[in-house]
Amino acid sequence: MAVYALTGFSLVSLLSFGYLSWDWMKPSLVADVATDPMEKSLPPTFARPPHIIFILTDDQGYHDVGYHGSDIQTPTLDRLAAEGVKLENYYIQPICTPSRSQLITGRYQIHTGLQHSIIRPRQPNCLPLDQVTLPQKLQEAGYSTHMVGKWHLGFYKKECLPTRRGFDTFLGSLTGNVDYYTYDNCDGPGVCGYDLHEGEDVAWDQSGKYSTFLYAQRVNKILASHSPKEPIFIYVAFQAVHTPLQSPKEYIYRYRSMGNVARRKYAAMVTCMDEAVKNITWALKKYGYYDNSVIVFSTDNGGQTFSGGSNWPLRGRKGTYWEGGVRGIGFVHSPLIKRKRRTSWALVHITDWYPTLVSLARGNLSNVPGLDGYNVWPAISEGKESPRTEILHNIDPLYNHAKYGSLEDGFGIWNTAVQASIRVGEWKLLTGDPGYSDWIPPQTLTNFPGSWWNLERLTDGLRKSVWLFNITADPYERYDLSDQRPDVVRTLLMRLVHYNRTAIPVRYPAENPRAHPDFNGGAWGPWASEDDAEEWEGMGEPLKSRNKKKKCKICKLRSFFRKLNTRLMSNRI
Numbered sequence: 001m002a003v004y005a006l007t008g009f010s011l012v013s014l015l016s017f018g019y020l021s022w023d024w025m026k027p028s029l030v031a032d033v034a035t036d037p038m039e040k041s042l043p044p045t046f047a048r049p050p051h052i053i054f055i056l057t058d059d060q061g062y063h064d065v066g067y068h069g070s071d072i073q074t075p076t077l078d079r080l081a082a083e084g085v086k087l088e089n090y091y092i093q094p095i096c097t098p099s100r101s102q103l104i105t106g107r108y109q110i111h112t113g114l115q116h117s118i119i120r121p122r123q124p125n126c127l128p129l130d131q132v133t134l135p136q137k138l139q140e141a142g143y144s145t146h147m148v149g150k151w152h153l154g155f156y157k158k159e160c161l162p163t164r165r166g167f168d169t170f171l172g173s174l175t176g177n178v179d180y181y182t183y184d185n186c187d188g189p190g191v192c193g194y195d196l197h198e199g200e201d202v203a204w205d206q207s208g209k210y211s212t213f214l215y216a217q218r219v220n221k222i223l224a225s226h227s228p229k230e231p232i233f234i235y236v237a238f239q240a241v242h243t244p245l246q247s248p249k250e251y252i253y254r255y256r257s258m259g260n261v262a263r264r265k266y267a268a269m270v271t272c273m274d275e276a277v278k279n280i281t282w283a284l285k286k287y288g289y290y291d292n293s294v295i296v297f298s299t300d301n302g303g304q305t306f307s308g309g310s311n312w313p314l315r316g317r318k319g320t321y322w323e324g325g326v327r328g329i330g331f332v333h334s335p336l337i338k339r340k341r342r343t344s345w346a347l348v349h350i351t352d353w354y355p356t357l358v359s360l361a362r363g364n365l366s367n368v369p370g371l372d373g374y375n376v377w378p379a380i381s382e383g384k385e386s387p388r389t390e391i392l393h394n395i396d397p398l399y400n401h402a403k404y405g406s407l408e409d410g411f412g413i414w415n416t417a418v419q420a421s422i423r424v425g426e427w428k429l430l431t432g433d434p435g436y437s438d439w440i441p442p443q444t445l446t447n448f449p450g451s452w453w454n455l456e457r458l459t460d461g462l463r464k465s466v467w468l469f470n471i472t473a474d475p476y477e478r479y480d481l482s483d484q485r486p487d488v489v490r491t492l493l494m495r496l497v498h499y500n501r502t503a504i505p506v507r508y509p510a511e512n513p514r515a516h517p518d519f520n521g522g523a524w525g526p527w528a529s530e531d532d533a534e535e536w537e538g539m540g541e542p543l544k545s546r547n548k549k550k551k552c553k554i555c556k557l558r559s560f561f562r563k564l565n566t567r568l569m570s571n572r573i
Helices: 009-017 037-041 075-083 096-105 135-142 211-225 251-253 261-286 352-359 375-381 488-502 530-535 547-573
Strands: 004-006 052-057 085-087 144-150 169-173 183-187 191-196 232-237 293-299 332-335 341-346 390-396 419-425 426-429 456-457 466-470
Touching: 052 096, 052 352, 052 547, 075 293, 075 332, 085 375, 096 352, 135 144, 144 211, 169 211, 191 261, 211 232, 211 261, 251 261, 251 375, 251 456, 261 293, 352 375, 390 488, 419 488, 426 488, 466 488, 488 547, 530 547
Parallel strands: 052 232, 052 293, 085 341, 144 169, 144 232
Antiparallel strands: 004 456, 085 332, 183 191, 293 332, 390 419, 419 426, 426 466
């Protein structure tokens, strides 16, 4: 049996708060509401393709929405979710780039080469150009497509930019982490640059405007200038609530009673984002889009607990394959939904939005075979059974191998040192090192100096490399059944083997000094020439050049930039 230790308070005290007694399958906070019988009279198909607004928030924890019992005020999200369909069996990826790539392509990471970590600012890497993206499919279906917010799918050459991947317009950042006011981003000491772009140009004139407000205002402007008679797709990828923890003072003041400073700032950012969503919804109604619209709300990964986020009562945090890292907040709000005001337990994954939204748009999916996503609209709108029965959370061959994993522990068919996770039916399997595994109660329960949470910590099992959970019966991942059910472990390992046979090589090239913003006018942006792009295709390793002289020329150029970068760094120090 596992031995659990509680720091700061006992398990009994947690039960007294009601956190562990929450009935997962029928939680009172997300209870169903009777369906309006008049809704059944809606036609099976829409008269016109619907307007689609996809809202993605960054690092928002599972607990950090009002209808999950949070102390953070999110009245807009609560209302939209209550009037629509709450997705309480909804999965995303544990970090930024993977979730965004799977949303845009409808494919698992192992099928795009992005199964390891994120795309970093100085890497010659981006979403593979042979992938037909969601906005491209919607353009084919006659949609006007717009992106506002965080891209984080690579930008080393212009072909990687949002405006080259299916979006008619773009306002936002290309990297993964910028200042909310100055839009500066540092990728290490002295490697700093500006990152706010309008189309393919640097938007210097927008500096000083809080990004959450700026992005909501841009959506309003797009809707005001477009005709509601023509279908539109707007992808709103808020920077909020990723670090740095920055918010207008008036929002922080609302949470002045919160003892923990990080949680206070984080809460302010969540509420500010909630109001931005309110303004977007208001604009949809004002300009005549709302009645024929579908609003999808999703988080991109679990909350970062040491930066104010909370995934309670789930285990783990951002960057892990525990439920706290991969179970997301999600809902759909639309007048077109047949059975509104209810909670759905249909299994849904972020890859499912691609075929679902293209199908809603009456687009053609026949020329994009091999998608990992499913059309889940009947499950969402009508309450039908989800076509999805399993989810490959990921297989990452480059992540640090678990010290105690082996091929022997994997029945001779799988090396359990490899980080991987899969869900099949009600069962979830993890191998390798799944990441930080504690349960972290809401941070406002305590405020110890030097530490802002109380941990319920798993004190044994540190020598393990295989875990098995019945997620339906044990959503908090408290009872590892790997020893009791080796038959299930073996079955799920076989599924990992099956998926691994379909995986393509990992794309994770070395960083290149030429990406330094100092060489690009002080801003992050495309930096590779066409010749460079050809050199760094695929795995990021230089390909054999047909022209030896050209290759030598590039080598000299790289050497020059390395020396120049060293001088710049020494001057900064």
